[in-house]
Amino acid sequence: MRLLILGESTAAGVGVTSHDQGLASQLARNLHKQSGQTVAWHTVGLNGIRMGQLNRKLANLQLPQADVVLLSMGVNDTTGFTPRYRFRRQLLALRSRLAAWHAGPVYLLSVPPMHLFTTLPSPLRQILGWRARQLDRVYKQLARQSPGDFQYRSYPPGTDASLLASDGYHPSDKGYQAIAEALANDYLSIKVP
Numbered sequence: 001m002r003l004l005i006l007g008e009s010t011a012a013g014v015g016v017t018s019h020d021q022g023l024a025s026q027l028a029r030n031l032h033k034q035s036g037q038t039v040a041w042h043t044v045g046l047n048g049i050r051m052g053q054l055n056r057k058l059a060n061l062q063l064p065q066a067d068v069v070l071l072s073m074g075v076n077d078t079t080g081f082t083p084r085y086r087f088r089r090q091l092l093a094l095r096s097r098l099a100a101w102h103a104g105p106v107y108l109l110s111v112p113p114m115h116l117f118t119t120l121p122s123p124l125r126q127i128l129g130w131r132a133r134q135l136d137r138v139y140k141q142l143a144r145q146s147p148g149d150f151q152y153r154s155y156p157p158g159t160d161a162s163l164l165a166s167d168g169y170h171p172s173d174k175g176y177q178a179i180a181e182a183l184a185n186d187y188l189s190i191k192v193p
Contacts, residue, residue: 002065003028003041004102006054007072010112010179011045015170019043023072023176030184042066050076051090058097069102070153070183074111074139078132088138095149108143109183110154111136118161119168155182 005011005024013022028039042064046057051073071094077087095106114120115129143152155178163175171179 001031001035001037001039002067003031003039003070004064004066004068005041005043005045005070005072006058007045007070007109008049008054008074008076009045009047009170010072010075010109010176011043012047013043013045013176014047015165015167016173016176021173021176023171023179026176026180027070027183030180034184045072048076050080050082051087051094052082055090055093055097058094063098063101066102067104068107069098069104070107070109072109074132074135075114078111078114078128078135081131082135084134084138087135088142091138091142091150105147105149105151107151107153108139109179110139110152113157116157117169118164153183153186155179 003024005027009015010023013019013024016022019025022043024041024043028041031037032039044058044061044063046054049057054073082090098106111132113129114132115125117125117128120128139150140152143150160174163172163178164170165172165175
């Protein structure tokens with residue numbers, strides 16, 4: 001199985017000391033455990049990137065072939081107050097860009113529950129949490145409307161502080177593990193050739 005993870009700091013593994021502890025590696029291990037298949041993974045993750053910037057970045061990259069493409073975006077578009085219509089349009093543009101070499105759906109990892117980010121002061125935490133839920137609804141709507149192009153995947157929001165790195169913003173090793181386990185437990189619904 002060839003796994004490609006695209007996105008922002010979560011795809012980059014920010015919050016842990018090595019990629020071995022990050023989302024891509026932990027998801028690959030969990031998928032291997034669930035399926036018995038060898039899993040090759042590649043990640044394109046840039047801290048601070050927004051959807052429009054990711055599109056521009058991908059235009060200049062030669063991406064590897066992938067059976068499963070997971071997109072982890074939304075936090076930076078939340079903090080940057082990207083309008084929902086623009087976020088949706090940029091997401092559709094991303095799908096069009098990927099369609100040339102990836103026929104399957106893009107799996108959309110839910111926008112993180114920013115109202116739980118302990119580093120953010122109140123009421124900013126609640127405002128950004130509300131905004132993150134709006135962008136997450138864009139994901140859900142697109143997945144309902146175009147299931148051949150998009151599939152929505154969520155993970156249980158943890159209230160345990162140990163799921164966050166010491167910065168109170170990014171996942172910790174334990175947080176990435178929880179996300180990876182939730183995604184791998186959903187493995188049977190991921191159609192892989």
